Each structure stands twice: as structure tokens, then as C-alpha cells.
Amino acid sequence: MSKIDTIISQLDAISKNPRKAMEDFKAKTGKGAVGVLPIYAPEEIVYATGYLPMGIWGATKKQILKATSNLPAFACSIMQSIMELEINGTYDDLAAVVISSPCDTLKCFGQKWKGKSPVIQFAHSQNRDMEASNIYMVGEYAHVREELEKVLGVTITDDAINAAIEVYNENRAIMRMFSDVAAMYPQIITPKKRHAVIKARFFMDKAEHTKLVRELITELLQQPVVPFKGKKVVLTGIQAEPDELLDIFEEFGIAVVADDLAQESRQFRTDVPAGSDPLYRLAKQWQNVTACALAIDRDKPRGKFIADLVKEHGADAVIVCMMKFCDPEEYDYPILLEDFEKANNIKNLKIEIDQQSESLEQVRTRVQSFVEMLG
Amino acid sequence: MHVLGLDVGSASSKVVILDENKNIVSSSVFQVGTGSSGPARALDEALGKLSLSLDDMEKIVATGYGRYAFERADKQISEISCHAKGIFHLIPTARTIIDIGGQDAKAIRLDGSGMVSQFFMNDKCAAGTGRFLEVMARVLEISIDELEEYDSKATEVVNVSSTCTVFAESEVISHLSNNVPKENIIAGIHASVASKACGLAYRTGLEDDIVMSGGVAQNAGVVRAISRELRRPVIVAPNPQIAGALGAALFAYDEAKKH
Numbered sequence: 001m002s003k004i005d006t007i008i009s010q011l012d013a014i015s016k017n018p019r020k021a022m023e024d025f026k027a028k029t030g031k032g033a034v035g036v037l038p039i040y041a042p043e044e045i046v047y048a049t050g051y052l053p054m055g056i057w058g059a060t061k062k063q064i065l066k067a068t069s070n071l072p073a074f075a076c077s078i079m080q081s082i083m084e085l086e087i088n089g090t091y092d093d094l095a096a097v098v099i100s101s102p103c104d105t106l107k108c109f110g111q112k113w114k115g116k117s118p119v120i121q122f123a124h125s126q127n128r129d130m131e132a133s134n135i136y137m138v139g140e141y142a143h144v145r146e147e148l149e150k151v152l153g154v155t156i157t158d159d160a161i162n163a164a165i166e167v168y169n170e171n172r173a174i175m176r177m178f179s180d181v182a183a184m185y186p187q188i189i190t191p192k193k194r195h196a197v198i199k200a201r202f203f204m205d206k207a208e209h210t211k212l213v214r215e216l217i218t219e220l221l222q223q224p225v226v227p228f229k230g231k232k233v234v235l236t237g238i239q240a241e242p243d244e245l246l247d248i249f250e251e252f253g254i255a256v257v258a259d260d261l262a263q264e265s266r267q268f269r270t271d272v273p274a275g276s277d278p279l280y281r282l283a284k285q286w287q288n289v290t291a292c293a294l295a296i297d298r299d300k301p302r303g304k305f306i307a308d309l310v311k312e313h314g315a316d317a318v319i320v321c322m323m324k325f326c327d328p329e330e331y332d333y334p335i336l337l338e339d340f341e342k343a344n345n346i347k348n349l350k351i352e353i354d355q356q357s358e359s360l361e362q363v364r365t366r367v368q369s370f371v372e373m374l375g
Numbered sequence: 376m377h378v379l380g381l382d383v384g385s386a387s388s389k390v391v392i393l394d395e396n397k398n399i400v401s402s403s404v405f406q407v408g409t410g411s412s413g414p415a416r417a418l419d420e421a422l423g424k425l426s427l428s429l430d431d432m433e434k435i436v437a438t439g440y441g442r443y444a445f446e447r448a449d450k451q452i453s454e455i456s457c458h459a460k461g462i463f464h465l466i467p468t469a470r471t472i473i474d475i476g477g478q479d480a481k482a483i484r485l486d487g488s489g490m491v492s493q494f495f496m497n498d499k500c501a502a503g504t505g506r507f508l509e510v511m512a513r514v515l516e517i518s519i520d521e522l523e524e525y526d527s528k529a530t531e532v533v534n535v536s537s538t539c540t541v542f543a544e545s546e547v548i549s550h551l552s553n554n555v556p557k558e559n560i561i562a563g564i565h566a567s568v569a570s571k572a573c574g575l576a577y578r579t580g581l582e583d584d585i586v587m588s589g590g591v592a593q594n595a596g597v598v599r600a601i602s603r604e605l606r607r608p609v610i611v612a613p614n615p616q617i618a619g620a621l622g623a624a625l626f627a628y629d630e631a632k633k634h
Contacts, residue, residue, distance in 0.1 A: 324498070337578065352498050361440060362479070366496055369455035373491040 011200035035097035048160035055202025060242035077355035137283035161278035172268035186255030237321030239263035293328035303339020380623025383441030386477025388413035390421035409441025461622030463489030470582035475591035482575035503571025526596030529562035569600035588618035
């Protein structure tokens with residue numbers, strides 16, 4: 001097995017078995033893990049405690065039985081599967097869970113958490129472009145910090161958070177580089193492998209993730225760049241799962257050259273700004289978030305942002321991975337369509353994302369039709 | 376030379392055979408689709424009319440939901456591309472296609488050369504599809520072929536939900552128990568299908584000519600409802616149920632001519 005394959009299979013194994021990743025971390029450090037729900041959270045504060053921040057983004061093909069008693073049918077499949085897993089006690093090993101409130105479902109989630117772990121909920125500001133936003137966010141993050149200190153019985157110093165921010169910024173930088181390098185090697189970094197490398201960062205120490213991805217990039221850059229005969233796309237949406245969906249992309253010769261997915265690039269698009277007050281730095285990062293359905297932006301720059309990604313990466317088209325029942329994303333879609341048309345009529349395809357979906361035949365038809373349309 | 380297009384849908388199986396001059400020399404439709412005896416029976420009938428076998432076909436292209444289940448196909452092409460090809464061949468002025476089949480509804484935008492420039496499909500939901508009409512016909516205790524006739528006698532269009540087949544079914548039962556005439560309920564059912572299809576069609580930009588294909592296009596009540604919603608004339612493709620199979624046969628023809 002080549003070094004590239006070895007690193008990718010290591011990251012893939014972590015992305016597919018978060019529980020083992022958590023247990024390995026516990027065995028190594030003697031500390032536990034704190035769950036972090038989508039979309040944006042001050043993970044650095046968790047990292048500063050020495051606990052492992054674990055991304056909680058649902059589970060694919062999880063049969064939903066009990067969650068329906070606690071959520072309406074029109075809650076998205078990420079929330080449905082998280083609810084099912086918390087009722088089943090899957091998250092009870094977590095020392096705490098941190099929940100943000102960017103959508104109606106998440107807003108109520110902390111109140112109805114069915115697991116045993118203590119819940120720490122916070123809310124992002126809506127009017128992000130004013131200084132008052134930063135003051136408010138510092139207050140929210142101070143609350144997260146205090147609650148974590150209480151629940152975990154630790155003291156979280158400013159220095160520890162600042163050090164965590166540096167670890168995270170380094171990871172963000174390496175992930176942006178990985179995304180660009182992966183686009184140069186679509187024959188090696190298939191959509192599924194790209195996703196696994198990115199997803200693994202939710203379940204491991206970011207410093208270790210950075211080290212592995214850096215090694216992967218070094219190995220990749222030693223490979224010859226070969227012309228790609230398939231179609232290059234930019235993905236947008238909340239997430240592009242399950243893996244079978246990414247297999248369909250590969251089957252029809254599609255490479256992902258960039259993304260605007262909440263689970264992927266939106267997590268590392270910008271660095272946390274420099275400064276001395278760590279909570280203020282994290283607050284400023286919320287102002288950095290742009291082109292996201294969950295962060296209010298009066299100028300609605302997302303369409304143009306994606307169009308720029310298409311241009312920058314020489315992509316043939318955009319695939320909109322529409323999370324079923326995600327109303328913030330649904331509201332953005334008509335605006336995106338108009339923006340794509342304005343931007344030289346960028347070809348685009350909408351596919352429905354449902355973590356519980358067992359049959360992807362309709363998606364296969366759409367993707368095949370789309371590739372045929374692109375010619 | 377003969378080429379064959381096979382459209383294995385979710386609810387029906389269709390075959391078209393073309394000759395050297397792209398004339399349809401045989402076709403067949405069976406109202407059972409993928410996973411059934413439909414594809415084999417449709418093939419037997421279409422080939423039987425010409426006393427030919429699959430071995431006599433220069434090229435075979437399969438399309439539809441069950442396109443990968445037919446191993447003898449030289450190529451599988453999506454139903455979007457096949458419907459576009461078939462409709463543009465029949466009606467070269469077509470720029471917007473509304474195709475409603477057994478479990479899918481699609482709106483397709485064509486450019487002047489008949490190439491697909493955009494398309495939209497229904498989400499994973501039976502509302503607005505042929506399956507929706509089947510469910511409603513069963514509740515109303517009439518055959519699916521009678522829907523059109525009842526619709527033509529409607530005096531009013533009652534409200535029927537387009538959000539969900541199951542909810543719509545209970546609405547229809549409620550209308551029946553309130554003694555609402557079946558004719559008016561059926562007009563409401565057709566309007567419900569139309570609103571789903573038009574939701575997709577509006578996104579294409581709606582350039583004329585607007586052409587309907589697929590099995591549901593045979594129901595004039597749905598066509599009227601769509602035309603009413605769009606406030607535009609809607610052309611029904613000749614023999615609309617075989618448009619996809621015709622497109623597949625035309626792709627097979629192109630393949631045959633390549634070699």
C-alpha cells in the first residue's frame with residue numbers, strides 16, 4: 001500500500017468509527033470527549049480543556065424509530081439521526097455536548113436533549129456586522145467556557161484557548177491547501193476520499209489531523225498531474241453524504257474541485273483573527289463567516305462566492321446538495337439559481353440529501369442526466 | 376438496419392424500433408415496469424411484429440428507472456436525455472418539456488439544437504406523479520383511464536393537497552364523505568398534479584413551445600390543468616408514453632452510425 005493509501009485509509013477509518021477514535025483518545029490521554037453539534041461552535045474552548053471535541057453530524061442509514069416522538073417529520077435527517085442516537089444512549093459517554101442555535105430545530109435541541117450528558121447551549125448573533133455582535137458573542141463564549149469549567153472540573157485559561165486557536169488555524173490552513181491539492185489529483189483523491197480526509201477532522205486531535213494531512217499533501221505533490229477527462233464540480237449545501245452518493249459521482253466521472261459545504265470548507269474557510277483576548281478573537285471569527293445560509297448576510301453573497309469558486313478552479317458546474325427539510329438552505333436556493341444564471345449561466349444540479357435514504361436511484365438518474373447534459 | 380430503444384419505467388415498459396431511415400417500424404407498451412415481466416413482454420411484442428430478435432438489432436439503448444437491469448443494452452442513457460431527444464425529434468419547436476411518469480415528474484429546458492440546458496425533477500415523493508393518480512383512482516373506485524372523462528364534466532375544482540399523497544388521499548376521502556361530486560374532486564386531483572409539475576416547469580424559464588410527454592400526458596384533464604396553471608398552450612407529444620423509448624432508439628441509431 002502506498003503512503004497516500006495508508007494515510008487515507010487511516011483517516012477513512014477514523015471518519016467511519018468515531019467511537020473507536022474517542023476510545024483511543026481516552027486511552028492515550030486519560031481524558032474524555034465533548035460533543036459539538038453543527039454548524040459553528042467555539043471548538044477551541046473545548047480543545048483548551050484537553051478534552052476531544054467530537055463533531056456530531058448524525059449518522060447515515062440509521063433507522064429512525066423513536067426520534068419521531070420528539071421531532072416533527074420535517075426536521076432534517078441530521079437532527080433526526082442525532083435524536084435517535086441520543087435516545088439510544090449513544091452519546092452518553094460524552095462529558096458534555098455543545099449546541100449552537102442557527103436554525104429552528106437546533107434552537108430547541110438543547111431543551112429536549114434525551115441523552116445523559118450535560119448540555120451547553122449558546123446562540124450566535126444575528127446582526128453580525130456591528131461591534132455589538134462581538135460584545136454579545138464574547139458573552140456567549142464566556143458562558144460556554146464557564147459551563148465547561150463547571151462540568152469538566154477544569155480551569156480554562158486565556159493562554160490555553162489562544163494556543164488552541166493556533167492549532168485550529170494551522171489545521172484550517174492545511175485543509176484549505178488540501179482542498180486545492182486534491183483538485184489537482186482527481187484520479188487519486190476521489191470524492192469519497194476527499195470527504196473522508198475532511199470528515200476525520202471532527203473526530204481526532206486537530207494537531208494530529210494536521211500532521212497526517214500535511215504528509216498526505218507532500219506525497220500527493222510528488223505525483224504527476226494528469227489531465228482529467230471527467231467533469232469538475234463545486235459542491236454546495238450542508239453535507240454530501242452518504243458515501244454511496246459520492247460513489248455515484250465517481251461512477252459518472254465527477255471530481256470535486258472545491259466545496260461550499262457546511263460540514264467541509266465552511267469549517268475552515270477563514271482563520272480566527274489575531275489578537276490577545278481569545279474570546280474576542282473567536283467572536284470576530286463569526287463576522288468572518290460568509291456565504292452561508294445560516295449566517296445572516298444582507299448582501300446575499302453566496303451565489304457570487306460559488307461562482308468565483310467555479311471560475312478559480314475551472315469547474316464545469318455546481319451541484320447543490322440540498323439537505324431535505326433544511327429551510328435556510330431551501331430559502332437560499334432560488335437566489336443561487338438566479339446568481340448562477342447571471343454568472344454566465346453556470347450549469348447546476350440540485351440533489352436531495354437524506355442521511356436515512358437507502359435508495360439512491362433517483363440521484364443516479366439526476367447525476368447521469370447532468371453529466372450527459374454537460375457533454 | 377434496425378435499432379431498439381427500451382424505456383423501463385417504474386410503472387410501464389416501452390419499446391421503439393427504428394429502421395434505417397429513423398422511421399418507427401414497431402413499438403409496444405406494457406403497463407408494468409422494472410422488476411416485472413413488462414420489459415420482456417414489451418420486447419417480445421415489438422420484435423414479434425417484425426419477426427425479428429434482439430440479435431437483429433444493430434444497437435440497443437436502455438433508459439428509465441430500470442435501465443441498468445437490461446443486460447443486452449449496448450448503452451444506458453438517462454430518461455432526461457432520452458425524453459429530450461425523442462420530443463425534439465417529434466416537435467423541433469419544443470423548448471420546454473414537462474414529463475410526468477409513474478414516479479417521477481421532470482421539467483426540461485431545451486436549447487435551439489435540442490440539447491438539454493437545464494432540468495428539474497420532483498423530490499422523493501409520489502405527489503404529482505402517475506402513482507398519485509393511481510392511488511386516487513383506487514380511492515374513487517374508477518379506472519385511471521376514466522379520470523379524464525370525469526374531469527371534463529367538472530363544474531368546480533375542489534382543493535386537493537399537492538404536498539403529500541397520503542394527506543391528499545385522506546382529503547379525497549373527506550370530500551367523498553361530504554358528497555362532493557367525483558368530477559369536481561378529480562378536477563382538484565388534476566390541479567394538484569399540475570401545481571407540482573408547474574413548480575418544476577417555472578424554474579426552467581418556460582420558453583415556448585411547451586410539450587408534455589410521459590404516460591400522464593395521455594390524461595387530457597392533467598394537460599388542461601397544466602395549461603390553465605401556466606396560462607400557456609401545452610402541446611401533447613404524439614404517443615407521449617413512448618417518447619423516452621423513441622429517444623433511446625434515436626441514441627441507438629446515432630451509436631450504430633458511429634461504427
